Every structure is written in structure tokens, then in C-alpha cells.
Amino acid sequence: MTTGQFLSDNAAAVHPKVWEAMRAADVADAPYDGDALSQALDERFSDLFERDCAALWVATGTAANCLALATLCQPHGGVVCHREAHIEMDEAGAPGFYLHGAKLMLADGEGAKIDPQAIRAAIDPIRDDVHQVQPHAISITQASEYGRCYRPAEIAAIAELARERGLGLHMDGARFGNAVAFLGCAPGEAAGPVDALSFGCVKNGAMSAEAIVFFDPAAADLARYRRKRAGHLQSKGRFLAAQILAMLEEDLWLDNARAANAAAQEIASSCGERLMHPVEANELFVRCTPEERDALRAQGFGFYDWGANAARFVTAWNSDPDAASALAGAIAAL
Amino acid sequence: MTTGQFLSDNAAAVHPKVWEAMRAADVADAPYDGDALSQALDERFSDLFERDCAALWVATGTAANCLALATLCQPHGGVVCHREAHIEMDEAGAPGFYLHGAKLMLADGEGAKIDPQAIRAAIDPIRDDVHQVQPHAISITQASEYGRCYRPAEIAAIAELARERGLGLHMDGARFGNAVAFLGCAPGEAAGPVDALSFGCVKNGAMSAEAIVFFDPAAADLARYRRKRAGHLQSKGRFLAAQILAMLEEDLWLDNARAANAAAQEIASSCGERLMHPVEANELFVRCTPEERDALRAQGFGFYDWGANAARFVTAWNSDPDAASALAGAIAAL
């Protein structure tokens, strides 16, 4: 593995401040989430989002997404999401497990984003009878699987539809920091009026902690039982809380996301027409031939193929700016 | 929290060598379990148990137990366990979740241990028809919830019954190290011919990693899918592998367990008739009145009440020998 690694942000190094916070947490305290750090999460997130919320740590984004959705969708219901959403494509059927057989209802949309029209197209044909699974919730991803960000007005429009139809609204924020860094708005605006948010840390400098932020305390209470039942209540939970608190401290989460976004912009600057999607967060989808990919790899750059004629590059909080510049140059030189 | 803390081993500090190994793992490597450390687990455990096995990391004992059991029991079956087994009493119904509604079948036994007679008493009355849930597996705990250890011959007898009846056999080894330290036998003898073992590390000096050891490779393959589906496949899995490898390195797991057991023996030495169960691992169940408990707490000792007239003390790898002696003295002085 080299400095030219742009495979993913999901296995990047752990930020020194996260390490520090974890070491500092290695003192005797109550087990599970009874420790002082875990107990501090609600207030810390309420400050961040400027409204009351309750926050639970879990180890993975899949667990965060599914525990959140399980509070919004009953086993006989459905969750509307984009056809390429992580919960549909990359979680091994975890929503079916956590939601006890509920169905994902796939909507289309540019850049892996959905809008009210796409949601209606997915659910309006559903007959309102017991023979068809009825929608119970909507899940959107901020930033999306193609690195696109929902603007506050776009979220508001989806939330309005959700309210009209009596649907819960969840946001998969595995890269929420990258979205806020791009949008330049308050975190509360980037989340909008969702019911629950998976607030990602692992891709942004943490080791093994994500937060589920519930804006409805009753949902959080429910999720606490389900978290334990899913084997996700760690007895040394203080080390997860410590990671999350370290991310929030002095906006480390935003600084990290900004660094990743900046590296992505540096690379994007040389991609021109090759870009399949505007670069708004830390992912780039770049048209290039197999031969061009070979050429880049020969120069030490790591990335995933994206279909037959494209490549996916992901930057991380610790992407080396020189490596990003080098990649930009290499792409320009193709 | 004071040095007199004997509440539990589940939130104890992390061993320095585990920290070291985690720090050393903070290098770029493949995500999930594709990294070099995760890939080393199978061989390392095969060496330890002197037979081929496949090992997966997960974050909690509940996840380890349930993912293991899910390979041994179908949704319509049952798992025989002691009435006070952790899977029955303290996992929030996780077996019901992971096994899709399978049933725990409760057996009795001194010291939270079961034997073939108790197992037969639980399953022989089950009519062999489709109206009653049929047993598919047995789960035993080494050391048991009361700190008792199964002798190799006892496990062999249970395994023999399991074979006769076509049942899978799982061992919850949340405190397996304490059992091996007590028994003084090879790890493979302390595990016996089980199909899957939850090899505990968190209570023994690790932070957030347990191993599931499968002695049947097909079961491990199945568990890999189920682990991801349960949201337990961490992208920076190298940090879990690092913890487990550190525990195995130069028998740290055994040294830690021996230290905890020694502290327990020190306390036990003064308990005499007060002991409800022989002390074989790192837990003591001690008869004492509420007034006596108050007196101990007034001296700074932490522990859980165990019913109306007893207390549970648990030692850990880092229990202060002086504190153990002090507690022994305080109990003697009651």
C-alpha cells in the first residue's frame, strides 16, 4: 500500500486526536453506555444540531442505518431509498434482518439522490391494500453514494412529502461531514428535519464508532433495546463515545472532511469531461479506459474500477496533498 | 471509582500490549477482514487448538455467541442451555433475533453447569413431532456464569450426547481464559470437541474484540455472511484482529486470566463458608447480609448485590493484589 492509495476512506488511519481521546478513556468507569463519555453524547449532539436529540454509538454504519430504520418501519412495511443506496447494495441484506423482512423500495435519481417525484414514482403505484407492502419510511444518503449533496431545500421537500404520507425519514450520513463541509451550512440544515441520522465517523478519522442521532427520544429508547439485542452494546463503550466526542471537539469532523474534500477537488481539477458526477464531497467517478487505468496503477495509484470504463477515487481525511496533485497530474497526462 | 472495584471484568482497562498492537495496526491495509492481521487469525487459532479452525472477530460476546449459534440451529429449532446462561439472561433476546425466532431450552444444573442428565431432562419430554420445537444445538459456558469450569471429561460426555442426538455444540467462552488457567490443560482440552467457541478477550484485557472459533470451515463461511448482515463487519477490522493477536502473543490471554484467578483465590481464602460456589475462575458469590455489604462498601469496595443476602465480586486481569488482600481482610473481619 502506498501514499497513492485512493481505494476508499473506509480503512484510513485513525486521527491522532482520536487515539488521544481513546487513551484518555482508559480509566475505570461504568460499563456499556453508563460511563461519563457515553452520557455526554446527547448534550453534545443537541448543541451541534441546535435541537434536542439523543445519540447512541455503534461500531458500524450498517448497524447505525439499520437500528435507525427499525424505529421507523415495521416488519411488514417498506423503506424507500435510491436504487444504489448503501442499504440496498452493500449491507448484505442487513435491513431485511434488522427490520424483520421489511422491503426496500427502490427509486431512481441522478447522482444516487432521490427527490419527491422519484419517491412518488416508487410509491404511488402501490395499491393501498393488504396485498402490497406499504411504505413506512424514506432513507436518503448525505452525501450520496456518488458524492452528491442534498441541499437544505431538497431535504425539506422530501420531508414535506414524508409528512404528508406519514412516512419516517432517515438520513445515512456515513459521509455527513463531507456534505456539511461542501454545503457550508449548519449541521442542522444539512440534516434537515429527519427523524434519525447515521452520523458517520469511521470514514472521517475515527476507528470504530458511528453515532445514531435520534430527534425523537422515544425512538432512541427503542433503539437502545434493539442495539443490545443486535450484540452492538459494547461493554467498554466509553472507547466508542471517546472517538465520537473527539470528532466533535473543536470541529475535528469538519476539518477532516474539509481536508478530504480539498484533495478530491484537487484531483477533480484535472478531470474535466471525464467526471461522471460533479464532485461535491470526497469521491470521484472518472471515465477512463482499461488501458488508462493500467497506466495510473503503474504509477502507484490505488482505486477501484467502476464498471468497464471508469474508476472510482476516494480521498480521506489524511490523503496526502502531494499524492492528490500527483494523481491530478497523471490524469491530466492520460 | 476506586482500586477496590470488583464490579465486573467487563469494563476493565485495556492491557498495554493490546494498546501497542492497536497502534501498530494503524497502517494502511485492506478494509474489513482482508488485512494481514485478520488473515492471520485462522492459523494462529489452529496452532492454539492444535486442529484446523477458522476464526472471525466481532466486537461483543453477544454477537459471537449468536453468530456461532446461528450456524448450528435453524429458525424452527431450539438451543439447550443452562437456565442462567448469559444467552438466556443477559443478551436481551439476541438469540431470538439472530436465530430468527428459535427457542432457548432451559436446563438445570449446579453452578450454572449442565450435564447429559440435565440436557436429557430438558429434551427427552419433547415429543418428536412437528408441534413441538425440536432441539438443534447445545450451548455451554466455560467458565460458567458462576465461575465453574467444565472438566474435559464433562465436555466429552456432553459432546457424546450431542453426537447421538445430532445436535450442534457451542461453547460460550467469555471467560475461557480463566477456565484454561484453572484447569491447567491445553486449550483444546478445555474446549473439547465443540463445533464453535466464543473465545472471549474483552473481559480479559482487550478493548472490543472477541473471536468466534469455528472447527467446521463451512460454518465459518456461513458466519461471514451473517456477520456482515448483522452490521458486525467493521471496515477497520485490523484493529480487532490486532487485539486478538496481542492476546494470543506469548500467552498474554493466559497470563491475564491467571492474574484474575489469583486475585479471586486471594479473596476466596477468607470467605470460608460464605462461598456459594467453589471459586474456580474470577468470580466469587459470597453470602453476606445487607449490613455486611454496607460495611464493605463503606470501605470503598465495589461489587454487585446478588439477591438479598449475597454479593458478587469479579476480579480482572488488572485487579490490584493489594486491593484483593484488603477485601479478603475486610471479609474476614465481618
Next chain:
Amino acid sequence: MTTGQFLSDNAAAVHPKVWEAMRAADVADAPYDGDALSQALDERFSDLFERDCAALWVATGTAANCLALATLCQPHGGVVCHREAHIEMDEAGAPGFYLHGAKLMLADGEGAKIDPQAIRAAIDPIRDDVHQVQPHAISITQASEYGRCYRPAEIAAIAELARERGLGLHMDGARFGNAVAFLGCAPGEAAGPVDALSFGCVKNGAMSAEAIVFFDPAAADLARYRRKRAGHLQSKGRFLAAQILAMLEEDLWLDNARAANAAAQEIASSCGERLMHPVEANELFVRCTPEERDALRAQGFGFYDWGANAARFVTAWNSDPDAASALAGAIAAL
């Protein structure tokens, strides 16, 4: 099979009036439960119970019990029932399936009945934390698995406890008619303030229809989705509705139950000290040696062994009074 058959009421003949009603239903009508007969159930049961209710047909008591319970208990909760309740002993784990892994919490009690004290003994030891499954509902059986009937005051006391603890209350009324016939009270009094009642018909003269009576319309709406999802929404549902309506017509259900109870009393009259339980419905549990059982079988009487030294006799709506007298005589002559 002979007229001396007292094996069970569950496979007895279908009452002529039920046949008539089914034949009369063989006219074109809407599918599923859109037909006139299905639509008439709510009103008919509201009349019977003298309060608003919504009633759904299903084919079996197991489906009725489980669909009812699924409206009262979440997947992470528990249902308190007697240790020998049908849902625990004879439904193949169906509650675990329908309730997505929820747990049955077993209580003790004479005659397979439970009372507030027994329920408290089962649930009071449960710690109010996320590590233990919390009770969500209670299920009682009227008449019980040993043919004992809950008096209205007994149900009220259980309902009061349920209210205090925020638990739902379900009644398995597979032999509800036998209970009402014995109690001589209004059906509403024999049901008490339960949330949902499985109103049995199959054991009482119907062929393949049970009613689930919901006293909360929202629960009925939920159950409609779950019924379809469980494959229990028959397209020719009018034939199930017809059976139930026929049972209710001119109190056929009560007449049938009275006939079964009378036959049971006839047999009971000769059993004296042999009776293990007072006979209140249509089941008799009679102490007798294996030799005595052989002797009875040699005379053509059919029944199940009940352990080593007892027999279970069940009468049905169509039990031949002469056969009942003959059995009574045979028992007296043992």
C-alpha cells in the same frame, strides 16, 4: 375409529349447520374478506361482546394466537404465559416466528391458569435495563389447557396488573365456548377487558375457521397486513366467514359447547378421586394405571396417555351421550 373416541375435539365432525352455511356461501362474491359474510363479522361480534370490536377470520388457532400477539408485543419483548400454555407447548415455536424472536416468559399456576402473583413472580425479577427482555404482553387461556375456567374477577385482576405495567392482554379462547357454557355468564364477562381474543370454532363444530376479535380497531388494521403477510388471507374467505357466522347464529357455539361439557360431566361423575383437575369444560385428566388404560382401550375407548399414570379424555360437540355414559361406567368399574 369408533364412537368411543375421546382423543380430542380438534378433529371432530363438522356441524350440519356449518355445512349448510358453507354451501350457501358458494355464490359469487368479492374475494378475500371483501365479501358480505366477512364484512358482517365486526358487527356480529360487537353484538356478542356488547362493545365495539373488529374480527378477522383465520384457519387455525395458532395463527389466531400469533397474529393477535404480534399486535401486542414487539420483536424485542416478551409475552407472559403459563408454562404449559398452548403457545409454549404445541405451536412449534410459532410465536417466535410471528413475533420475530420475542420471548415467552413462563409462569406457574394450578390447572394451567396464572394469576397476578404468578405473573409478578415471572416478571418482577427482570431488571429494568436493556440486557433483559422486557415483558410486553400477557396471554391467558380460557378455558385453560387443563380445562379450567378463569372467573371474571380473576381476569379483571390480571387485566388490572396488565394496565399497571403497560402490558397488552390476550386470551387464547380455543375453547372459549366451553368456558362460557361453564361460567354461565355473558361472553363479554368471560373475556373480560382483554385486548384481543382468539375465538375458537374448529374444536366446537366448525371446519377451518377461527376468529380473532380485536377490541382495539388499530390492532385489527395491523393484523390485516400481518394476516396477508403470513399467507392466511384466503381468497375464498367467504367460506371461513360463513363458518363463524353459523357458529354464532342462534348460539350454536354455546349449544355445541354445552353438549361437550355435558358429556364431560357425565364421565366426570364416575371419576371421583381419579380426577387430577376439577372438570369445568370438556377435558378430563384421569389418574389410571397403564393396565387400567389398556382395559379401557380394550373396550373401544380412545384417548391419549397423560404421562405414566393418567389419561386425557376430551369430549366434543358431537360426543355420543351413550358413549360418555359407557365410558363413565367403564371407569367406575376399573
Next chain:
Amino acid sequence: MTTGQFLSDNAAAVHPKVWEAMRAADVADAPYDGDALSQALDERFSDLFERDCAALWVATGTAANCLALATLCQPHGGVVCHREAHIEMDEAGAPGFYLHGAKLMLADGEGAKIDPQAIRAAIDPIRDDVHQVQPHAISITQASEYGRCYRPAEIAAIAELARERGLGLHMDGARFGNAVAFLGCAPGEAAGPVDALSFGCVKNGAMSAEAIVFFDPAAADLARYRRKRAGHLQSKGRFLAAQILAMLEEDLWLDNARAANAAAQEIASSCGERLMHPVEANELFVRCTPEERDALRAQGFGFYDWGANAARFVTAWNSDPDAASALAGAIAAL
């Protein structure tokens, strides 16, 4: 409701011979499936399909499909089916319930039929890793949701692919009789080498009985437990067995299907270009404007709208030939 009813075959009258058989079954016999009629099913279906099979009755096609699929697909797997398959569109998420969260994988194809190419298009993009749900089985519908029949060679090709990929193969035969009547081949040829077949009776003259035919006895044994667990094991099962046996007796099932198909052909004869799909079974999808639909309804014909500009007509075993002719005339006159 008039003789002009072409809404569906799912609520049609019960055939007189089915009634006769049910009445004849009203004799004392063993409960559940221990009676002589239920016990006769295996042999009867083995004769029909000219190979060993085991057959279970259930009340609905949804239960039949899902119990069959549950033997072929694990909870973490997927079932490939057509995008408009009944299991996807009209079973309220029952596969998610019975298969414990498994996923339906949607394939495209003319006339709601799929072929190896379509199946490959659905599953080839699935990465062979634990992050994506892996296919475990394929389900096809004979005749399809658009009344199209799979030719034996088409089934053989799908079965070959299934074998190559290690996938189970299920056939939803809700209208299997109509397919056999159309194909004019042996039942075994119309089923092909599937692992399990839902053999429909309800739409073809029965009241409440479908058969699940397993060509692998181990799967049948598994399904027996799951049937009970799903509340589908009726205690008076002899009445379901009687219906199925009556359907098989002297090929009533084929005669009924032929009658329905003939009525469909009569109507089709006047539809010409209006037909959206060739008519091979007993369903017609006919292009017509809302005004034309109004005109037909004004003449007393019943049917469902099919989108904005079409109508679905379904004939049944008891469709009145005169009504079919009248409808044909009315369509011709539009």
C-alpha cells in the same frame, strides 16, 4: 354479481366434486395430516409426476410459495424472480417474513417470464463477497402473471443455469393446470426439474387447498416443521387433502383448466390487435379505452382495469360459455 363476471378466478365457485369429497371426508379420522387422505397425497402426486415426491397441503398459494422457498433459500440469501411475480407484487412481503429477511432479486422478461439471460443479468453483477446478498434460488411462475406458459425446453434451460450456479428452483403453479392444459404435455414436463412446485387448486375449482410438491424428501420434512410454525397445519386437514384428491381424481384439475382456457380463447378470438399478450391460459390483457371499459361494464361484464388503457379478464373453470361469447361479441363491437 352477474354471469358476466371476469374479475378473477380466485373467488370462483367450488366444484361439485370437491364438495362431494369434502362431505365424504366428514368422518372421524386422525388430526392434522395423519388421516388417510393426507397420507395418500405423496403417492398420488408421485403417480402424476412420474417421480417420487412428497406433497403437503396448505390453505393458500402465498403459504405454498413461501414454505417452498424457505427450503431453498437461507435468510441471508436471495430469490430471483420476475419483477411482476406474485411473490414480489401481491404477497404483502410474505417472502420476507417466511424467509426471515431474504431478498427478492428482480429480473425482466416479456410476458412476466424469465429466461437464463434475464437471470444472469440480475445476478451476474452481484459481487461474490459478503457485502452483497447472494442468490440462493430462482422462482418461476407457470402459467405466468400474464398467462404465458414456459415450454419444457425453457424450463430445462433455467434448471441448467440453476444447477450450474447451485441455486434451488421453485415453480409457482397457482395456474399450473391452465399451463398443462395449454401445453398438452405431461405434468412432469410442464414442471420440469424443479425442486418444489406450488400446485394450485383454489383458482381451479377447490375451496381452500393448495399442494406443495417437493421432489426432495428432505425439503418436505423441513417444510412440515415450518408449516406448523406458520400456523398452517390445520387440525381437520383431511378436508384440505380431500379437495386436492378430488382435483386429481379423473383429471378434474385438467378438465377445469381446459374449460377456463377455452373460455379465454373464445374471448381472445375477437380481440385481435387489442391483445397485449398471447393468450395461453385463462387471462386476457386487452387494450381498451376508459370509455370502452365503461361500455363493457354497462353491459354487465366485470373485470379489473389494467392501467389506464387496458382491462384484465380472467376466466374460471365455471365461466359460462355464453357469457364468454357475449363478451367476445361486445369486444368485437367496440
